[in-house]
Amino acid sequence: MANVTIVGAGLMGTATAWPLSDNGHTVRLVGTHLDAEIIASCKRKHFHPRLGRELPRGVESLFVEEIAEGLRDAEIIVSGVSSPGVRWIGKTLAPHLRPGQMIIAITKGLEANADGQLTILPDALASELPARARDQIKFAAIGGPCIAGELAGRRHSCVVFGSRAHDAAEKLARIFRTAYYHIWTTTDLIGLEYSAALKNAYTLAVGMVFGLLEKSGGPDAAGAFVHNTAAAVFAQACTEIERVLRAVGASTAWAYGLPVAGDLYVTSAGGRTMRLGTLLGKGNSYVQAREMMAGETLESVEIVRAMSAALPKMFERGVIAPDDLPLLRALIDIVVNDKLIELPFDDFFSTGAVSKLPD
Amino acid sequence: MANVTIVGAGLMGTATAWPLSDNGHTVRLVGTHLDAEIIASCKRKHFHPRLGRELPRGVESLFVEEIAEGLRDAEIIVSGVSSPGVRWIGKTLAPHLRPGQMIIAITKGLEANADGQLTILPDALASELPARARDQIKFAAIGGPCIAGELAGRRHSCVVFGSRAHDAAEKLARIFRTAYYHIWTTTDLIGLEYSAALKNAYTLAVGMVFGLLEKSGGPDAAGAFVHNTAAAVFAQACTEIERVLRAVGASTAWAYGLPVAGDLYVTSAGGRTMRLGTLLGKGNSYVQAREMMAGETLESVEIVRAMSAALPKMFERGVIAPDDLPLLRALIDIVVNDKLIELPFDDFFSTGAVSKLPD
Numbered sequence: 001m002a003n004v005t006i007v008g009a010g011l012m013g014t015a016t017a018w019p020l021s022d023n024g025h026t027v028r029l030v031g032t033h034l035d036a037e038i039i040a041s042c043k044r045k046h047f048h049p050r051l052g053r054e055l056p057r058g059v060e061s062l063f064v065e066e067i068a069e070g071l072r073d074a075e076i077i078v079s080g081v082s083s084p085g086v087r088w089i090g091k092t093l094a095p096h097l098r099p100g101q102m103i104i105a106i107t108k109g110l111e112a113n114a115d116g117q118l119t120i121l122p123d124a125l126a127s128e129l130p131a132r133a134r135d136q137i138k139f140a141a142i143g144g145p146c147i148a149g150e151l152a153g154r155r156h157s158c159v160v161f162g163s164r165a166h167d168a169a170e171k172l173a174r175i176f177r178t179a180y181y182h183i184w185t186t187t188d189l190i191g192l193e194y195s196a197a198l199k200n201a202y203t204l205a206v207g208m209v210f211g212l213l214e215k216s217g218g219p220d221a222a223g224a225f226v227h228n229t230a231a232a233v234f235a236q237a238c239t240e241i242e243r244v245l246r247a248v249g250a251s252t253a254w255a256y257g258l259p260v261a262g263d264l265y266v267t268s269a270g271g272r273t274m275r276l277g278t279l280l281g282k283g284n285s286y287v288q289a290r291e292m293m294a295g296e297t298l299e300s301v302e303i304v305r306a307m308s309a310a311l312p313k314m315f316e317r318g319v320i321a322p323d324d325l326p327l328l329r330a331l332i333d334i335v336v337n338d339k340l341i342e343l344p345f346d347d348f349f350s351t352g353a354v355s356k357l358p359d
Numbered sequence: 360m361a362n363v364t365i366v367g368a369g370l371m372g373t374a375t376a377w378p379l380s381d382n383g384h385t386v387r388l389v390g391t392h393l394d395a396e397i398i399a400s401c402k403r404k405h406f407h408p409r410l411g412r413e414l415p416r417g418v419e420s421l422f423v424e425e426i427a428e429g430l431r432d433a434e435i436i437v438s439g440v441s442s443p444g445v446r447w448i449g450k451t452l453a454p455h456l457r458p459g460q461m462i463i464a465i466t467k468g469l470e471a472n473a474d475g476q477l478t479i480l481p482d483a484l485a486s487e488l489p490a491r492a493r494d495q496i497k498f499a500a501i502g503g504p505c506i507a508g509e510l511a512g513r514r515h516s517c518v519v520f521g522s523r524a525h526d527a528a529e530k531l532a533r534i535f536r537t538a539y540y541h542i543w544t545t546t547d548l549i550g551l552e553y554s555a556a557l558k559n560a561y562t563l564a565v566g567m568v569f570g571l572l573e574k575s576g577g578p579d580a581a582g583a584f585v586h587n588t589a590a591a592v593f594a595q596a597c598t599e600i601e602r603v604l605r606a607v608g609a610s611t612a613w614a615y616g617l618p619v620a621g622d623l624y625v626t627s628a629g630g631r632t633m634r635l636g637t638l639l640g641k642g643n644s645y646v647q648a649r650e651m652m653a654g655e656t657l658e659s660v661e662i663v664r665a666m667s668a669a670l671p672k673m674f675e676r677g678v679i680a681p682d683d684l685p686l687l688r689a690l691i692d693i694v695v696n697d698k699l700i701e702l703p704f705d706d707f708f709s710t711g712a713v714s715k716l717p718d
Contacts, residue, residue, distance in 0.1 A: 052581040145590030153583025156704055158591035182591070182704045222411040224512025227628045231504030232517035232541070235621030242615050256601050256614035257708065262594030265624065269586045345515055345541045349616065 005074040009035040011148035013080015019181040021056035030070035071096040083109030090128025099136035110197040112309035120193035138168035143192040144258035145266035158182045162192035191250025195259035201303040202237035203267040207277015247319040273300040308332040364433040368394040370507035372439015378540040380415035389429035430455040442468030449487025458495035467555040471668035479552035497527035502551040503617035504625035517541045521551035550609025554618035560662040561596035562626040566636015595707045606679040632659040667691040
């Protein structure tokens with residue numbers, strides 16, 4: 001049995017407490033400074049208000065001020081913060097880390113620096129640690145389709161644990177795996193993280209399709225919906241992500257597996273990103289839509305921004321071409337350049353294996 | 360402008376009349392012997408009762424008895440029958456065909472012969488023609504996500520036209536393409552047809568997930584649904600289809616494109632196959648579920664049966680292994696062997712690029 005400490009008491013971080021607790025591990029849940037109300041409820045009633053569930057038996061909840069106690073004897077740390085918190089959690093964990101610990105992250109995102117270079121979030125977290133600690137800690141991340149409330153509801157969920165250290169991915173999988181939480185492993189951490197981030201960005205485009213329908217007055221008299229259009233955007237999203245994966249040297253097979261096709265399917269079923277996409281599709285500019293969703297973390301937007309910063313350099317290096325990514329470029333126009341929505345259907349599938357005539 | 364005759368007045372065949380008519384082509388719609396009521400309504404009121412729409416202006420409707428007149432001067436024939444009608448339409452068209460005509464099919468399916476050899480439906484149709492006619496006619500098929508009522512509602516729809524004859528695919532695309540009907544072409548007719556057929560079969564499994572939820576009493580008190588599970592089945596479906604495409608020498612890129620990921624997305628949004636899957640998931644045996652849906656054409660079932668006949672030979676030839684297709688084998692157990700449903704999550708992603716640890 002292992003001691004596992006989850007830092008960040010949001011939906012997804014907290015949800016990992018269910019399989020961990022079901023496996024008999026000792027689980028502590030430490031809130032961030034944004035989670036004080038949640039932790040207060042967890043301490044008082046053993047109830048997580050956002051998940052709408054009692055925590056599993058034995059899970060101990062702690063305020064951020066109690067983090068030293070929360071991390072005592074922890075063998076595994078789950079980084080449950082959202083992307084703006086990744087550097088904070090690196091700095092916060094630094095003084096408490098010990099050789100041999102493992103950190104597994106649920107955060108989805110990509111960071112671009114001023115030069116347009118992209119960093120996956122586990123590396124951003126690691127970069128906040130002293131060099132010595134970095135070498136003695138193993139980092140991992142979770143990808144694949146997993147809505148937190150469904151994991152906490154013990155629904156069958158299939159995910160991928162990625163780590164550059166094969167043994168760490170396998171060990172973590174053994175610790176988290178249950179009869180309902182099915183886990184595969186990979187050393188292609190880069191591919192897993194790009195997939196998780198990018199499918200979030202592209203979910204905006206799926207949402208836009210439904211917004212465009214609302215704008216046009218909804219289904220017509222004969223009931224025609226827009227599943228065809230959403231499906232085309234869905235396929236173009238998988239296609240463009242496959243091209244980015246190829247460009248960064250990652251496994252392109254994720255495109256039709258859990259991290260891309262699977263996760264895009266789940267993200268398109270609802271949630272914040274779909275809500276934002278729908279607002280955009282209805283004809284709101286990004287600035288207007290952002291205001292309507294004030295106060296919500298929108299990781300999809302940050303990912304579009306990061307790609308906007310990174311693409312010019314990628315085009316320059318010739319690893320990918322503008323024509324490979326018409327949908328992503330449309331998203332950048334909408335989100336970064338605040339243009340009004342237009343989906344470039346006729347530019348879809350314009351390059352690559354799908355559109356070329358095989359011999 | 361071209362003379363186009365649609366044979367088969369079901370949903371999808373008829374829906375192609377909209378882009379054709381919008382492009383100014385002469386369109387005739389000939390019903391089969393099953394479509395007499397539909398054609399009567401089309402003749403009397405110019406209204407297609409199943410689509411719930413008036414036909415586009417100028418479309419002429421004809422009974423099957425008038426097929427000779429319907430095919431007079433036709434340059435392009437749309438085969439709009441469902442899979443049980445494919446050999447019928449071959450036989451029926453045979454006496455009326457002329458050199459240089461093109462036949463484009465919307466039917467989704469695969470036929471297995473007694474030896475377990477699979478035939479795509481355009482080839483099954485062609486095999487009913489005299490050898491001389493076969494060589495003088497060009498055959499094509501349509502794949503990709505397209506619900507008929509949405510095409511008729513002029514929603515943006517993205518599809519792929521496949522033909523072994525490049526010029527035929529391109530010519531047909533030029534004739535059908537509109538501002539809302541976006542068409543790509545391929546010579547990989549085999550891959551397109553396998554994709555269209557297989558995603559239909561796998562949609563059953565997605566439906567089962569929602570049936571299992573109903574059986575277990577629906578969402579729990581905290582509202583947990585089963586999107587995670589459906590997404591895993593979705594990704595496994597794309598993964599298994601990729602393996603079959605590889606085994607038959609087709610383009611594996613369809614797996615994350617319109618014909619597989621895109622079309623599976625649309626088919627999973629609702630319809631007969633999802634209804635059958637849901638009935639199975641709720642705990643009905645296939646025989647029971649089939650009775651509840653008596654009278655409906657269930658192409659998904661015929662495709663599962665065809666694959667059941669074909670797989671032993673494919674395994675023998677070593678082009679694919681049983682472990683590559685755990686979900687398809689579960690579908691065969693349920694549909695062909697009338698076993699009760701159990702989804703083999705832990706056998707998913709067990710072989711192939713996604714589950715292997717890349718170096």
